[in-house]
Each structure stands twice: as C-alpha cells, then as structure tokens.
Amino acid sequence: MASTHAEAQVLVASNRGPVSYTQDDSGGLTAKRGGGGLVSGLSAIGPDAGALWVCSALGDGDREAVRRGVGEPGVRMLDIPADVHHAAYNGVANSALWFVHHMLYQTPLEPVFDAEFRAQWTAYETYNRSFAEALAQEAADGAAVLVQDYHLTLVPRMLRELRPDLRIGHFSHTPWAPVDYFRMLPDDIAAKVLNGILGADRAAFLTRRWADAFTACCHAVLGPDATSGTRIGVHGLGADADFLRARAHEADVDERIVALREQIGTAPDGTPRRTIVRVDRTELSKNIVRGLLAYRQLLDDRPEWRERVVHVAFAYPSRQDLAVYREYTAEVQRVAAEINERYGTPGWTPVVLHVKDDFARSLAAYRLADVALVNPIRDGMNLVAKEVPLVSDRGCVLVLSREAGAFEELGDDAVVVNPYDIGGTAGALHEALSMGAEERTERTKRLTAAATALPPARWFLDQLGELRAP
Numbered sequence: 001m002a003s004t005h006a007e008a009q010v011l012v013a014s015n016r017g018p019v020s021y022t023q024d025d026s027g028g029l030t031a032k033r034g035g036g037g038l039v040s041g042l043s044a045i046g047p048d049a050g051a052l053w054v055c056s057a058l059g060d061g062d063r064e065a066v067r068r069g070v071g072e073p074g075v076r077m078l079d080i081p082a083d084v085h086h087a088a089y090n091g092v093a094n095s096a097l098w099f100v101h102h103m104l105y106q107t108p109l110e111p112v113f114d115a116e117f118r119a120q121w122t123a124y125e126t127y128n129r130s131f132a133e134a135l136a137q138e139a140a141d142g143a144a145v146l147v148q149d150y151h152l153t154l155v156p157r158m159l160r161e162l163r164p165d166l167r168i169g170h171f172s173h174t175p176w177a178p179v180d181y182f183r184m185l186p187d188d189i190a191a192k193v194l195n196g197i198l199g200a201d202r203a204a205f206l207t208r209r210w211a212d213a214f215t216a217c218c219h220a221v222l223g224p225d226a227t228s229g230t231r232i233g234v235h236g237l238g239a240d241a242d243f244l245r246a247r248a249h250e251a252d253v254d255e256r257i258v259a260l261r262e263q264i265g266t267a268p269d270g271t272p273r274r275t276i277v278r279v280d281r282t283e284l285s286k287n288i289v290r291g292l293l294a295y296r297q298l299l300d301d302r303p304e305w306r307e308r309v310v311h312v313a314f315a316y317p318s319r320q321d322l323a324v325y326r327e328y329t330a331e332v333q334r335v336a337a338e339i340n341e342r343y344g345t346p347g348w349t350p351v352v353l354h355v356k357d358d359f360a361r362s363l364a365a366y367r368l369a370d371v372a373l374v375n376p377i378r379d380g381m382n383l384v385a386k387e388v389p390l391v392s393d394r395g396c397v398l399v400l401s402r403e404a405g406a407f408e409e410l411g412d413d414a415v416v417v418n419p420y421d422i423g424g425t426a427g428a429l430h431e432a433l434s435m436g437a438e439e440r441t442e443r444t445k446r447l448t449a450a451a452t453a454l455p456p457a458r459w460f461l462d463q464l465g466e467l468r469a470p
C-alpha cells in the first residue's frame with residue numbers, strides 16, 4: 001500500500017473521504033461510508049489500486065480517529081483546524097462557490113461578499129495549502145495527482161509551485177457557472193479560482209456543457225490565451241452496476257423492502273400502489289420542494305391517481321451547519337405534511353418522507369420504483385438518475401431535469417422536464433405513470449446501457465491515462 005512519505009505514485013485529494021467516524025458515549029469510533037456521488041465514484045477504485053486518498057477530517061469523530069491513528073488503508077485524513085475547515089467548507093465552498101455554480105442565488109438568498117467572506121476566503125486559502133503541502137510530501141517523483149472539486153480549486157497551482165515534477169489533474173463534480181453568473185464573485189477571487197485550476201495539466205468535467213462554461217469563464221476573466229497551458233477534458237461518471245445490483249439484494253435491503261411495502265400499501269383494486277421515488281441529499285439544487293408541489297398538482301389535476309400512487313421521498317441530511325439547508329429541510333417536511341393532510345385517507349399516505357439517511361433503505365426504494373423523479377435546478381451529473389433504472393425491479397421510468405449533467409447521456413430515454421415548471425413536471429409524472437410496459441422495458445434497457453457506459457473504475461483510469469499521456 002502506497003502510504004509512506006514520497007512513495008505514492010497516484011494520489012487523489014478531496015474534501016470528503018470514503019468514510020467518516022462518529023464517537024459514541026464510551027469513546028468507541030464507528031466508521032460510516034461518506035454520502036454523495038463523489039464518494040460513490042471514487043470508492044469504486046478501492047484500496048487495491050494502490051492510490052493514496054488525501055481527504056479532510058470533517059467532524060469531531062474524524063479528528064479523534066486521526067489523533068488515535070485509526071483509519072482506512074490507503075487514506076490519509078488531514079486534521080485541519082475546525083474553524084479553518086468550517087470557513088472554507090461552509091463559508092466559501094458550499095456557500096459562495098456552490099451557489100454560483102448551481103445558480104442558487106435568488107432573493108432572499110443573495111451573495112454577501114463582505115469582510116466576513118474575506119476572512120473565510122483566507123481560511124479557504126489555508127485549507128487548500130494544507131492539502132497542497134500534504135500532497136507534496138506524499139507524492140513520489142513524477143507521480144499523478146487527481147484533485148477533486150470546488151473545495152480544492154487552489155491546490156493545483158499551489159502544488160505545481162511546490163512540486164513542478166508532478167502530473168496534476170483537477171476534476172469538477174459540479175456544473176460550471178455561465179460567465180455572467182460566475183462574475184458575481186469578486187474579480188480577484190474569480191481570477192484566483194480559475195488560475196488555481198489552470199495550474200493543473202488537465203482540468204476535467206462531467207459534461208461538455210460544464211467544460212465549455214469553464215473555458216468561457218477563463219477567456220472572459222483572464223483573457224483569450226488563458227487555457228493554452230491546460231488540457232480540458234470530459235469524463236461522464238457512470239454508475240457502478242455490479243456493486244449496486246449485488247448490494248441491493250443483500251438481506252438488510254430485503255428487510256427494508258418489506259417495511260416499505262407496508263408503508264406504501266395497496267390500491268383500492270388490491271394491486272400494489274405505484275411509486276414515484278426520489279433519493280437525494282436535502283440540497284437546494286435538488287429541487288425537492290418543487291417535486292412535491294408537482295406531485296400535489298398531479299393529485300389535483302388527475303384525481304384518478306389518488307389512492308393509487310405514493311411519492312417515496314428520501315431526503316438525507318446534508319450540510320446542516322448552514323441555516324439555509326436546515327430551513328430547506330423544514331420546508332420539505334412542511335410541504336410533505338401539507339400534502340398528506342390534504343389528500344391522505346386512513347389507508348393511504350400520499351407522501352412517505354424520510355429525512356435520515358439509510359443506504360439500505362435507499363436501495364429498497366430504488367427496487368420498488370415505478371418512476372424515478374430527478375428534477376434538479378442544476379446538477380453536475382446526478383448519479384441517482386443512473387442508479388435507479390438499473391436497480392429497479394419494476395422497469396422504472398425516469399423523469400429527468402434537462403439541467404442535470406445526466407441529461408446529456410440519458411435525455412433520449414427519459415421523460416424530460418424544465419425543473420422550474422411545476423405544471424410541466426406534474427404532466428411528466430402522469431406520462432411516466434401511464435407508460436405501457438413494453439415501452440418501459442425498452443427505455444430501461446437503453447437507460448441502463450447509457451448509465452453504465454463509464455463505470456467509476458474506468459472513469460478514474462481514463463483520467464489517469466490522459467494525465468500521464470505526453
């Protein structure tokens with residue numbers, strides 16, 4: 001295992017690592033798989049690949065694990081001071097950069113680039129420097145380093161200055177903002193973010209659309225020659241079919257299917273109720289509330305679906321240090337309760353909402369899905385859109401936002417929606433629920449092929465190959 005000083009030939013750097021630790025009252029540490037698509041993609045590489053994964057301690061449990069020397073093979077967790085991490089992760093990365101790339105600023109959520117933000121920016125620089133120094137220390141001569149995402153935009157240039165011998169790649173898992181939106185950032189910071197990434201030999205993205213937006217921002221902010229020293233690439237991360245299909249048939253998932261079937265119940269004619277399934281982090285860009293409003297409109301416009309369908313919505317906790325995420329979770333709960341109050345009957349709960357994460361239960365929902373609802377305002381890729389059709393036992397129909405990166409690959413076989421259009425989304429849900437069995441089967445076959453075209457292990461190796469190419 002390549003984990004000693006200056007021996008690692010391949011290094012990956014990301015804020016979130018493969019597992020996170022929690023500490024119980026008696027001091028014991030429990031490891032839990034990190035949530036979200038970046039971890040789903042990178043975990044598939046596995047410790048056997050010999051890569052060293054440098055990540056950040058995210059909470060007290062992780063910090064305790066670092067202090068005790070507890071950890072996964074092939075993983076180095078950096079114990080960056082909690083206040084620096086908080087300012088960099090919540091203040092800069094998940095507020096300013098996430099909001100710009102996902103175009104989430106709208107009244108009353110306005111950008112505030114004031115003195116507090118400047119202090120957070122200084123922390124973001126410190127945080128990035130910690131990664132650059134750790135990578136410089138760990139990397140063997142001429143090693144390949146793959147830096148992940150908007151948390152670490154400054155690392156490529158910092159690392160190049162420390163270690164000019166390295167091959168450095170940067171990969172963005174988010175969309176990239178259009179020029180006019182990106183330029184909401186203060187000019188000096190916009191330039192630093194772009195120049196930081198351009199310190200890499202290669203900058204890669206999930207879709208051509210995001211890659212082109214990045215190039216356009218570089219040209220607009222830095223000038224027409226800005227990208228001449230950096231190759232720009234596209235690698236559309238796919239789902240890990242072998243892992244998911246096997247995991248979705250383990251005993252704990254079967255147990256949860258029984259419980260979930262009970263909650264879903266049967267229609268008045270005795271057949272199992274149809275399901276519209278969604279699984280997301282409780283994340284503003286995932287557009288969960290508009291999805292619920294579209295479902296409410298479906299029940300209004302098409303009363304024939306009442307008692308015959310259930311919206312299974314799993315919204316697992318994310319970024320709870322940010323007030324706007326906590327408020328969004330409350331809003332999701334409020335709208336779901338309102339729908340249940342208005343339409344529910346003694347034997348029918350129209351929305352089954354769970355806000356605590358449970359991967360086995362998520363897979364149980366995938367298996368029971370007749371329709372998968374994926375309607376983000378913007379999304380780098382959205383792996384859930386790729387995962388549900390290949391795991392569902394029912395040949396599920398995908399209702400997909402045209403603003404998800406996955407649309408580029410899955411759009412032809414999905415029922416496509418404008419995520420802001422609640423009426424249009426209600427219509428799409430009706431179309432999906434009404435689709436005949438033969439068409440569903442045909443679409444599922446094509447969706448599954450597209451969703452698995454670039455499995456995570458190959459996605460990673462392709463990038464490595466391109467980075468090492470002369």
Ligand SMILES: O=P(O)(O)OC[C@H]1O[C@H](O[C@H]2O[C@H](CO)[C@@H](O)[C@H](O)[C@H]2O)[C@H](O)[C@@H](O)[C@@H]1O
Pocket residue numbers: 016035036037038039041149173174206237318319379380381382383
């Ligand atoms: O680490 P968190 O703050 O809990 O957030 C989870 C991840 O969210 C974002 O994931 C993105 O990556 C996926 C895989 O490429 C992609 O399918 C999805 O569209 C993106 O939203 C974020 O970019 C990651 O850094 C986070 O770990």
Ligand SMILES: O=c1ccn([C@@H]2O[C@H](COP(=O)(O)OP(=O)(O)O)[C@@H](O)[C@H]2O)c(=O)[nH]1
Pocket residue numbers: 034035036037038040279280281316357358359360362381382383384385387
């Ligand atoms: O309880 C769950 C349910 C889902 N996922 C995984 O989280 C990822 C979500 O990735 P996606 O690209 O859809 O969105 P992100 O959360 O990264 O923005 C998927 O691979 C899911 O399998 C998870 O970790 N825990």
